[in-house]
Amino acid sequence: MKNLIFIGPPGAGKGTQAQRLTGRLGVPQVSTGDMLRAARKAGTELGRKADEFMSKGALVPDEVVIGLVQERIALADASHGFVLDGFPRTVPQAESLDRMLAKAGKKIDDVVLLEVPDELIVERITGRRVGETSGRIYHLKYDPPPSPDRGEGGERLLLRADDREDVVRQRLADYAALTAPLVAWYAGKGLLRRVDGVGALDDVTAALFRAIGVN
Ligand code: AMP
Numbered sequence: 001m002k003n004l005i006f007i008g009p010p011g012a013g014k015g016t017q018a019q020r021l022t023g024r025l026g027v028p029q030v031s032t033g034d035m036l037r038a039a040r041k042a043g044t045e046l047g048r049k050a051d052e053f054m055s056k057g058a059l060v061p062d063e064v065v066i067g068l069v070q071e072r073i074a075l076a077d078a079s080h081g082f083v084l085d086g087f088p089r090t091v092p093q094a095e096s097l098d099r100m101l102a103k104a105g106k107k108i109d110d111v112v113l114l115e116v117p118d119e120l121i122v123e124r125i126t127g128r129r130v131g132e133t134s135g136r137i138y139h140l141k142y143d144p145p146p147s148p149d150r151g152e153g154g155e156r157l158l159l160r161a162d163d164r165e166d167v168v169r170q171r172l173a174d175y176a177a178l179t180a181p182l183v184a185w186y187a188g189k190g191l192l193r194r195v196d197g198v199g200a201l202d203d204v205t206a207a208l209f210r211a212i213g214v215n
Contacts, residue, residue, distance in 0.1 A: 002212070027081035110191060193212055
């Protein structure tokens, strides 16, 4: 039973590594980015509201994502643990998370910080492609699909609107201003585990598992 948080700049590989970890632990990956994209695709009111922010690379208002996470971690499949990917993203979100977990008699076990230097981030994000039907994440250089515009089984590959370079720069500025303060916040609680996010995917996964005592 482990409740984990992933923190790191956009493009650090949080989604990919969280996917590997949840597979290993058998707990759900709770990605606010994925939930917001699903709401946007379904055309719900929440999805339309979120899109106004997401398409500009801006953060969605705290109360919107807090509500989503609260509902998600109350579901039965999260009762034996979860991996939060992309949440909390601000100190107010972290405070809300603390309150909702305390009420449910739960706590966070580890906060993983995936560290990647800024100069690698832009290259990483702008090379990222997502399978149209499977949602599988590829990278043109680091995890190449069968062809630049087709994934496994021939599905079309897409560049997320928020992975464009101008949008990436806005997201990096937001990370430094709003999310980086969470590092000190969680270090102060003794929960922070730093993982070097540079290098081959399998090496990063191995370092991640070591950092949180999973083998
Ligand atoms: P991600 O897939 O985690 O990079 O998230 C994609 C976009 O969704 C972000 O650029 C934000 O617009 C929005 N988003 C995801 N998680 C959060 C969050 N915790 N707080 C605010 N906005 C978020």
